Amino acid sequence: MTADRDRDSAGRAQNQRPRDRFGRPLPYGSPGVPRVPDDAVFTPEEGLAEAQRLLDEGYAFHAHEVLEAVWKAAPEPERELWRGLAQVAVGLTHAQRGNVAGAVRLLRRGAERVAAYGARAPYRIDAPGVAAHGRAVADHIAADPETSVDPARLRLTLTRDVV
Known part of the structure; x- marks a missing residue:
């Protein structure tokens, strides 16, 4: 497991980098559009x-x-x-x-x-x-x-x- 990857509390890989309007990852610290949280729940x-x-x-x-x-x-x-x-x-x-x-x-x-x-x-x-x-x-x-x-x-x- 590499230390430079974003991970959730269970160790699963996540990408927390900001994203542009088309969902492409941007460099950390860049302004991006609001994201849907990975743990979001919707009816x-x-x-x-x-x-x-x-x-x-x-x-x-x-x-x-x-x-x-x-x-x-x-x-x-x-x-x-x-x-x-x-x-x-x-x-x-x-x-x-x-x-x-x-x-x-x-x-x-x-x-x-x-x-x-x-x-x-x-x-x-x-x-x-x-x-x-x-x-x-x-x-x-x-x-x-x-x-x-x-x-x-x-x-x-x-x-x-x-x-």
Whole structure:
């Protein structure tokens, strides 16, 4: 175990360096954007609201961290849904960073996981809409790697009731 790595109380590696808006680590002491604490706990509703707020502000990496926190605490039947949502958000992060191959791969992988829940996904999650958005962004940036990506276009929840 190296002494120069950030670690939690159990000795697990952590990266406490500040991050830029795209989640890239900055040198220690640099001003960064506020981070989601490693030990953050969110209810599904809180996680969805916070992740959407972060996406709306262009912070896809930070939204991914919130969704990942919910995924880690989710009951087994919901875990793949939250994992897929987190993958779509991190796919958008890769797109923001210019990593087209990583973006396409994660957007598609996340879209498939989310799509499996269909229109009856819990917490008013718009699984078909999220999956369609992930696939469309993946197709678009694969065809034109210079495309800019706006995370605010992703809507995690339904804006109206589904009958």
